[in-house]
Amino acid sequence: MYYQTPSPAIADLVNLKPDPLMLFGPDRNLILMADRPSYPSIEELREPKLKLAGRLINPHTFMPHGNRGYRAPRLRNLATNEERPLLGLPAEGDYRYFNWSPSGQRFGFCRVLSTGLQVWIGELSTLQCRPIGAADLNNSLGGVPFDFVGDDQIIVRRRLLGVVRPPDDAPIIGPNVQDTSGQEGHNRTYTNLLETQHDVNLFRYYAEGQLYMVDLVSGEERPWGQPGIIAMLTASPNRAYFMISYVTEPFSFNVPYEKFGDRVEILDAEGHCLVVLAERPPQEDLPAAFGSVITGRRRFTWRSDHPAQIYWTEAQDGGDPRNEAEVRDQLFYLEPPFTGEPVPSIQLPLRFGALRWCRGDLALVMDWSWKDRRQVTRRWWPDAPERPAETWFDHNWEDNYQDPGHFVSVNLPSDHDVLLARDGGNTLVLVGEGHSPEGSRPFIDLFDVEHRTTRRVFTSAPPYYERPLFFLDEYPDWFLLAREQLTERPNFYLRNLVTDEEIELTNFPHPYPQLRDAQFEKVHYERSDGVKLFGDLHLPQGFRPGVDPPLPVLMWAYPQEFKDAEKAGQVTSSPYQFTRISPLAPLPFLASGYAVFDDFAMPIVGEGDVEPNETFIDQVQMNAEAAVRRLVDMGVADPARIYVGGHSYGAFMTAHLLAHTRLFAAGIARSGAYNRTLTPFGFQAEERNFWEVPDTYINLSPFVHANKINAPLLLIHGEEDTNSGTYPMQSKRMFAALNALGKTARLCLLPYEDHGYAAEESILHMLWEMETWMGKHSLGHSS
Template sequence: MKNLLATLLFLLISNAFLAQEKLGYQKPPASILELVEVPLAPAVRIDSKGENVILFYRDPYKSIAELSEEELRLGGLRINPKTNIGSRTTYYNNLKVKKTSDKDPKQVDGLPLNGRYSNFNVAPNEKMMAFLNTTDQQVEIWVLDIEKSVARKLSALEVNANMGDAINWFKDSNNILVKIVPKNRKELINISEAVPEGPTVTVSDGEKAQNRTYQDLLTSPNDEYNFEQLALSEIVKISLDGTTSSFLPTAMYDDLDFSPNGEFVMVNTLKKPFSYIVPYNRFPFQTDVVTKDGKIVKTVNEVPLNEVQPKGFMATRTGKRNLNWRADKPATLYWAEALDQGDPEVTVDFRDAVYELKAPFNGNPNLLLKTINRFSGIIWGSDNLAIASDYWWNTRNTKSYIFNPSNSSQKPKLIFDRNYQDKYNDPGNFVTARNEYGERTLETIKDKAFLMGAGFSERGQFPFIDEFDLKTRKSKRIYESVYTDKLENLNSAIDMKKGKILVRIESQQEYPNYYFRNIFKKNDLTPVTSFENPFKSLQDVHKEVITYKREDGLELEGTLYLPVGYDIKKKEKRPMILWAYPREFKDKNSASQSTANPNEFIYPYWGSPLYWVTQGYVVLDNAAFPIVGEGTAEPNDTFIKQLVGNAKAAIDAVDTLGYIDRDRVAVGGHSYGAFMVANLLSHSNLFAAGIARSGAYNRTLTPFGFQSEERSYWDSPETYYNMSPFMHAEKMKTPLLLIHGEADNNSGTYPMQSERYFNALKGLGATARLVILPKESHGYSAKESILHMLWEQDQWLNEYVKEKK
């Protein structure tokens, strides 16, 4: 009898833990469905002269059938082995062109029926555009004559886009380098059917290899074989008349890059050995310079397998890195090398040195400058003028220098030295223009350069253009947006001398459109596009940016939306959804700055909480959740306290306005926002329910750092324990909806994170629901998945928030 009772008890417990609900894909309420099905406005490309516009159209979503096509996950890549292109590629299905002066675009003729277009690459002369079309069987190369608005297939060759960078134009704009599938590529191994020849063995030889928890890594010799076969390509030269000639023989080619004068090509080729603990971008590789005729000139870099490097976000490998062409020279390479062995814990005066080497690449490298922080880039200007920048994560510091590339004995002049999280004092980005080689270089007029900035400030956002005196290193404002009811983003300078700037203007009800603005003439604005607001049902929704203070006095903000048809005068108390994402800062000043703009167009993307303004909810979106650690303190040392403080301040602020019933507030978030949700529900009683999508809940499963935490578990085990909702599952008393993509590829957010957390919650008697979306990655893309996700969220909110007893 005792054994029988034990058996029955075991079966009851087992059934409880394994209880599952068979459910087909569902759809949300009609008012949400209407918004989801709104067609996307096209993506826009306007050429550097401001003459021609290309419009790229696509469906907002894939289908679950598309996501169900064959997929191999190898070395950090996701590949469709049948078609030889990334299995998660975003495809466009139509193209149109117009002159910027035309009102309506013209349909591109000659496009294939049911085409799937990607990898767009405009020729140097900007008259033609090459692109890929993926059929059921292969990837094809096509070209668009922009002026004539006619497209045609250029070749029947089978393109290999598995490693990206499949198309590169010659500088003459008449020929293209294309990666194709080699004729002698071997058949792939069917992993599910292959009989193992032995165990898989990996070895640690005593060196520390503290890597993030990457996904889609190689796991066996069979994976290695398949990766190599899919990475192999032959490079051919195809002329616009269809003539084809061999350029480089079969190898595992990665990136290709023509020199500014077009005489040379820099070619990166992957090598063996492969790795089971890092993705392919840390495999060994070799960089060769070849002529435009495909003849090898010189091997300029050889990089070994990079499994082991020092600890910390600012760690890097030794040797040449950031190898690139000088944009202002015909054919000169430049690169950075670490002066601290790539170890941020080594004390040195300069972290990096930058060198150059001119064609024919046989001489000794020339030192250009040394940087105090880790080198991040150069804007080239002329023989005696360039601007370099560096950064250091731990202090959030960035520096910019003017230096003379022709004389390294001249000390670089420091022009900016600031906290890059300090948006109010961001000087902006230097304006560039196309030079004689078609490359972007520093735009200068009579010893003046120009800075274009977002314009965040205490009084609001007012994008600007400053004139920067290269001699005095002082700025003078020459344009500042004056809109208080719209948002004007400065896109690019078409003609700086004439003051012709491409801008994008939007408001809460006005869909973003492009215009030419003459900054030297008042109210001189010429429309380029004329997209209408497709979200009519939201155009009268009340939206405002509210500011409030945390208990410790830190200024916070959030974007508040009131329900459709809400009467502000009556102030009826409604349920609320708070949606947020935590961000780390090293100083309170930067953390308190307002970067939300109330004039941004009201746009509900696939994962947005805004859909629920149609269901009677108040929504506080992008609520500020700063986690601050000043001085020697790390932000995460007080993560939970600050997290709860942020949430309480947000709820208090909206409650004070009289809009909500604070007993009916839900909290939601995606990825690190999901991690936030689980922690808030575990450590506070502020919420009626939570929605956590694609999160990580046990930080011991990401032991060598996560998000902005660079300490390992063994450096600070208490941090990993305190921040892990899994470790505090017994505290969960609030209903939690967990959603996760079955094929999540984001570092650390394995689907196992949600599965194990849910099992813990269920075992401890918490109210929870776990939804695994088949085939979906970290972000969801199939229409069926997104509609079902919205249905799940709506059902959860109705039961535990809106109808809360």
């Protein structure tokens, strides 16, 4: 069939202009801005793509497939409130990867051409921009393909010269053979992996590159470092040394390139290798448990407040969190020339998570445990690694009401982050969401380092929802604030923490005024076992529950696993947040007279040693029954016209609800997985494999219960879904089963689309399918 379009009220909500890119410079009065791209056309999605090592690569541009550019780059001066266009740029050009030099006297970006990416440099003094070399950057694996090294030099990653692309018609020299390793290893069902020697040759051709050091004053460009597949490059804070990671062969046929083997080196400023820090094999054989890691050196990072210290961690538990261990991870470090014995540092009882640097007597380390849903924040002394760490926070991350927030960092001229310290270094700054039963109220706390006490200095106040985003590096009394309310989209302000002075940065208008007066309510209710639930109820303007005839309702959800029933019912949003409408979410149907119960709670609780999936089906039933009962009792929902839907795991949920309840007139399942035997090494939060709990995998497969589905089910799927586990085959097989069983179903496969849908034609057609499907079906009647 041809692409279709939904009713005008819905279609008008699709192509709304998104907010522009805003990139603050080192001088925080200056912002680089550019217009974000809207949806690509289906023709753009049809551009050639190579599916290699878990990546989609555009073979013409050496870029990730579908990588589009920004338009109309310009500079905004907050002091004068003036916007000026960048000069010397081609009309209608597309641009990406905007970046400032350390001092802010220059800025860089890439121009997107039909043949690839080209670096451009702009001068702040004139806004004049110029290209640096040809459009021959290698960005096949993503990331930013250039970086400033000081103000006058950049490093760029270009394609290898003189290398010929492997021919597609190369003769087949033999079968494709793989052997087992003899070691246990659990890998999720990754897509688009390497399969043949030709794939290997193609991946090598498109992934290998050469770094070049470019002098922006003289224009000189010279090769720097060794060619190879460069996965990572970071400079030490003093820029005298660089850490680089090269992907190494043999490439794996079992995992994507992020898990390939690699070699980590330290280079000097001229690009010469000083030491090899690690040579690691592919990560194919990790234990199944969440939190499993390799046993060698991992997580290399520069110490941000030191000229050149390199840190890493090593597992002390065999890399398996199921093993008993007093010390699970330990940090080590080296200093120049990086050839001595590693210096032991802090030992951690849980799995290492992250580091936050400040100074020699103050750094923070986070470690965590999946089993306990626990994260610990510890203060330690980098210059005295023998000193015991001090626990500051020990937090269950499911307990949103007790979340202390996160410590704020600022960016140094070295392009490394350190903790924002005030009052001579005695005070740190905490920013948090402020979740509570009344809704989220983001906050800023000042944290006394010596006494470990907090003082609240900012709280979002009704009728606004205000979020502190970041503090200005050189002016730490000022922070960027996003402010919104139910009927006003987010706009940005600079706010002074001490004086409360504000500077308005943006004044974006309401993007869909036709829905400005739609009604919103955070609805609270309980399911039959007492677990507290909630959801976001959106009603058309002027509708009076209990007075006007009840409405058709679209209910949309995504299941979440919890280990604590009490924490499953915690509120994590604000009644004052702006109602943002995405065409990929259910809210467009508000424009055509539906009530929408969005993100209605779908907790799956498994307390103690009980895994949530053992009672998944019972719990989704209870969640849905409680939600439907609440909507009917409120006088909102017409019981004959209640529809349920979801995307990905929400589609999996939808199929179960149609199989195990009789609550819904029809269901909409987008890009889901319905046969869990096809994801045998885990899915979502399930760690156990199929052979450990085969009955659980089988019972949790909606495909097995297809004979129980009586309500009409619409299946939508992107034909080129690369998400782990949600192959298009999942929807095809589910539809085939429903068809053979005489059920009412429809399968819509969207050409060229991935797990999320991108093209305007696809999104409009998806909305048409959903609108038509719900319009045709009600309980007791299908047309």
